[in-house]
Amino acid sequence: MESLIGLVNRIQMACTSLGDYGATNNSFYSLWDQLPSVAVVGGQSSGKSSVLESIVGRDFLPRGSGIVTRRPLVLQLHKTDEGQKEYAEFGHLPRTPFTDFSLVRKEIQDETDRITGKTRQISPVPIHLSIYSPNVVNLTLIDLPGLTKVAVEEQPESVVRDIEDMVRSYVEKPDCIILAISPANQDIATSDAIKLSREVDSTGERTFGVLTKLDLMDKGTNALDVLEGRAYRLQQPWVGIVNRSQADINKNVDMIYARRKEREYFASSPDYGHLASKMGSEYLAKLLSKHLESVIRAKIPGIMSVINKSIDELESEMDHLGRPISDDAGAQLYTILELCRAFDKIFKEHLDGGRPGGDRIYGVFDNQLPAALRKLPFDRYLPIQNVRKIVSEADGYQPHLIAPEQGYRRLIEGALNYFRGPAEASVDAVHFVLKELVRKSVGECQELKRFPSLQSAIAAASYEALEKYREEGRKTVLRLVDMEANYLTVEFFRKLPQEVEKGGNPAATPAVDRYAEGHFRRIGLNVSSYINMVTDTLRNSIPKAVVYCQVKEAKQSLLNYFYTQIGKKEGKDLAELLDEDPTLMGKREQCAKSLQLYKKARDEIESVSLVR
Numbered sequence: 376m377e378s379l380i381g382l383v384n385r386i387q388m389a390c391t392s393l394g395d396y397g398a399t400n401n402s403f404y405s406l407w408d409q410l411p412s413v414a415v416v417g418g419q420s421s422g423k424s425s426v427l428e429s430i431v432g433r434d435f436l437p438r439g440s441g442i443v444t445r446r447p448l449v450l451q452l453h454k455t456d457e458g459q460k461e462y463a464e465f466g467h468l469p470r471t472p473f474t475d476f477s478l479v480r481k482e483i484q485d486e487t488d489r490i491t492g493k494t495r496q497i498s499p500v501p502i503h504l505s506i507y508s509p510n511v512v513n514l515t516l517i518d519l520p521g522l523t524k525v526a527v528e529e530q531p532e533s534v535v536r537d538i539e540d541m542v543r544s545y546v547e548k549p550d551c552i553i554l555a556i557s558p559a560n561q562d563i564a565t566s567d568a569i570k571l572s573r574e575v576d577s578t579g580e581r582t583f584g585v586l587t588k589l590d591l592m593d594k595g596t597n598a599l600d601v602l603e604g605r606a607y608r609l610q611q612p613w614v615g616i617v618n619r620s621q622a623d624i625n626k627n628v629d630m631i632y633a634r635r636k637e638r639e640y641f642a643s644s645p646d647y648g649h650l651a652s653k654m655g656s657e658y659l660a661k662l663l664s665k666h667l668e669s670v671i672r673a674k675i676p677g678i679m680s681v682i683n684k685s686i687d688e689l690e691s692e693m694d695h696l697g698r699p700i701s702d703d704a705g706a707q708l709y710t711i712l713e714l715c716r717a718f719d720k721i722f723k724e725h726l727d728g729g730r731p732g733g734d735r736i737y738g739v740f741d742n743q744l745p746a747a748l749r750k751l752p753f754d755r756y757l758p759i760q761n762v763r764k765i766v767s768e769a770d771g772y773q774p775h776l777i778a779p780e781q782g783y784r785r786l787i788e789g790a791l792n793y794f795r796g797p798a799e800a801s802v803d804a805v806h807f808v809l810k811e812l813v814r815k816s817v818g819e820c821q822e823l824k825r826f827p828s829l830q831s832a833i834a835a836a837s838y839e840a841l842e843k844y845r846e847e848g849r850k851t852v853l854r855l856v857d858m859e860a861n862y863l864t865v866e867f868f869r870k871l872p873q874e875v876e877k878g879g880n881p882a883a884t885p886a887v888d889r890y891a892e893g894h895f896r897r898i899g900l901n902v903s904s905y906i907n908m909v910t911d912t913l914r915n916s917i918p919k920a921v922v923y924c925q926v927k928e929a930k931q932s933l934l935n936y937f938y939t940q941i942g943k944k945e946g947k948d949l950a951e952l953l954d955e956d957p958t959l960m961g962k963r964e965q966c967a968k969s970l971q972l973y974k975k976a977r978d979e980i981e982s983v984s985l986v987r
């Protein structure tokens with residue numbers, strides 16, 4: 376029985392540390408909303424503090440005229456074994472037991488001011504206070520600021536409404552048990568507590584009417600109409616109370632003595648004697664405890680489903696954020712390699728298809744290279760004057776007899792130089808496509824997002840590797856061009872038709888000149904068609920070289936060098952590579968903490984609901 380209410384206390388604590396204040400919470404399912412609580416409601420000076428204190432059996436609540444309670448006080452009573460020392464502990468000061476209850480009162484005041492400032496503002500953020508004592512029953516009570524009718528001192532006009540709204544925000548929850556406190560020496564019809572509780576609990580099923588100050592009633596009158604439920608009907612029984620008077624308080628009358636006096640008051644009262652076993656602070660505490668328990672039992676399935684739902688959500692959030700990394704160097708190395716593989720897989724998908732981008736390499740071979748080759752300015756290189764000049768220079772003092780062997784070579788070698796540009800441009804173009812694909816793949820690798828250091832290390836290693844492949848590619852394509860220059864295709868020249876002087880108009884120009892002009896034009900045309908043949912060859916062989924040196928290498932061994940470097944690293948360097956984005960780390964920590972709290976709450980509820 377007691378463990379059940381103790382459990383509720385723990386869950387409520389967990390809720391508060393999750394930042395869950397019910398009304399203001401929006402990031403988690405509000406457990407708070409699911410849990411029953413007991414709120415003490417009443418007008419100023421109706422005796423709220425006195426009732427709370429007598430249930431607890433200690434003097435510790437701040438008192439004074441005006442609005443003293445400016446934040447809700449969530450008061451959790453934990454019954455401890457007989458003979459145990461009594462102490463209090465605040466939610467905001469864990470592991471700091473208070474044994475001096477006058478210091479508890481001071482801390483409530485200070486903590487109130489910490490949130491509200493020295494102004495007399497009120498705040499809905501509750502103060503959590505646990506009291507461990509052999510003299511209490513397990514109970515969770517919420518002390519709310521007293522309802523007032525007018526603002527006093529420097530309080531803003533809105534304070535009357537503000538307090539009422541805050542109190543209402545607690546008591547309107549269907550799970551809130553209302554302890555409606557009214558003084559017996561005032562007409563029940565004017566009770567603030569009853570007015571508000573009727574508003575939020577019209578059937579009166581969760582309202583406990585508490586009548587204080589029975590001893591202060593006019594001689595000759597009694598409160599039987601109220602206590603027996605005739606004046607104002609509630610489903611729960613009314614409980615009459617006699618607290619200490621102001622004079623008792625001034626004389627430091629102790630609580631135990633006051634309780635005994637209260638018992639005696641009812642036992643000896645001619646009006647209330649027949650109700651004696653159902654009156655007084657102690658009876659009120661027992662009644663509440665019993666009611667609370669039955670309410671909680673009925674709530675357990677609902678609470679469990681809220682907790683399970685939250686746990687599911689937090690678990691999937693954790694999956695999204697990634698699980699924490701182990702400190703072990705072996706595990707870290709494993710994680711790094713896994714992440715590298717994940718990146719590499721995406722990169723390969725870009726090259727092989729499945730993800731876009733690899734087709735741009737084919738675009739280089741299919742469009743860019745042929746277009747560049749077509750644009751080469753051979754027409755400017757092979758006009759007849761230039762052919763004549765180069766051939767003559769190659770001949771030297773002895774003009775060639777039939778075919779200018781050296782002239783051809785010079786002309787062709789000169790023309791081949793033009794191919795270097797497009798060859799290198801293809802290498803560079805593919806290099807930039809590969810680099811872009813690396814950049815894309817790094818960005819698309821979800822698993823890598825948590826590790827900015829590793830992300831940039833992988834990118835840097837990939838770029839470095841691509842740079843090496845580019846150099847290799849460049850050397851290879853230039854070698855292809857050089858190879859064309861060093862050995863000409865003999866077959867081509869053997870197949871050329873022999874020069875035959877065709878009969879032109881002998882009178883027009885001297886025969887020698889006409890012969891020479893036709894001769895050089897033919898040489899030019901032959902060179903040009905030889906170059907065309909070379910163009911065809913290179914258009915096919917440059918892509919092969921580029922793929923061999925760059926694309927294939929990138930696909931097969933982009934991170935090979937990185938792997939050997941990683942293999943040599945010490946634990947500390949590995950941990951550095953797995954440095955996480957601090958905001959992400961914070962998020963995960965928060966998430967893990969919440970998850971732990973919810974799981975703890977679940978375990979506790981399970982253990983309690985199983986053992987009946």
Ligand code: GDP
Nearest residue numbers: 419420421422423424425588617618619620621
């Ligand atoms: P709160 O403002 O609702 O918290 O009311 P308090 O508990 O501070 O009580 C206001 C004043 O009424 C104090 O001086 C109490 O001593 C006195 N008081 C409260 N209950 C009783 C009671 O049952 N009998 C007598 N004689 N005085 C009471």
Ligand code: MG
Nearest residue numbers: 423424438443
């Ligand atoms: Mg008070």
